[in-house]
Amino acid sequence: MRILVNAVVTAAALAMGASAYAAGDAAAGKQKTVMCEGCHGIAGYRTAFPSVYSVPKIGGQHAGYIVKALQGYKSGERSHPTMRAIAAGLSDQDMADLAAYYSADTAKTAAK
Numbered sequence: 594m595r596i597l598v599n600a601v602v603t604a605a606a607l608a609m610g611a612s613a614y615a616a617g618d619a620a621a622g623k624q625k626t627v628m629c630e631g632c633h634g635i636a637g638y639r640t641a642f643p644s645v646y647s648v649p650k651i652g653g654q655h656a657g658y659i660v661k662a663l664q665g666y667k668s669g670e671r672s673h674p675t676m677r678a679i680a681a682g683l684s685d686q687d688m689a690d691l692a693a694y695y696s697a698d699t700a701k702t703a704a705k
């Protein structure tokens with residue numbers, strides 16, 4: 594019995610270690626990508642306003658990087674106007690969920 598308990602605890606610890614940014618829920622994040630797909634989901638897409646701008650690939654990026662980038666837009670540390678407007682409306686939970694979704698191998702967005 595004791596061995597079984599140890600095994601369960603170890604498995605849980607491993608599962609947590611595998612997703613250090615695991616506050617995010619990829620399934621919930623997928624629902625939120627409707628806000629992002631218009632730009633990040635189209636191969637080779639460039640935004641036209643305020644100037645022609647190439648949209649970066651976010652699928653497959655590290656979750657921590659995505660959250661940090663979104664926080665940067667929200668705080669004003671990053672200055673792209675469209676992304677700032679979008680990030681301003683995202684909660685920490687939204688960012689974590691979106692990052693969990695986009696960092697998963699299965700998520701695909703436009704190549705740069």
Ligand code: HEC
Pocket residue numbers: 625626628629630631632633640646647648649650651658659660662663671672673675676679691
């Ligand atoms: C109107 C078009 C548009 C929409 C909608 C949009 N983005 Fe972006 N996104 C951009 C552009 C353009 C950039 C590059 C801005 C820059 O250079 O700072 C960018 C940058 C980013 C970056 C930084 C990528 C990097 O490599 O540094 C992340 C992360 C990101 N977007 C996530 C999202 C998420 C999540 C959503 C939905 C909630 C979203 N974006 C919606 C156009 C858009």
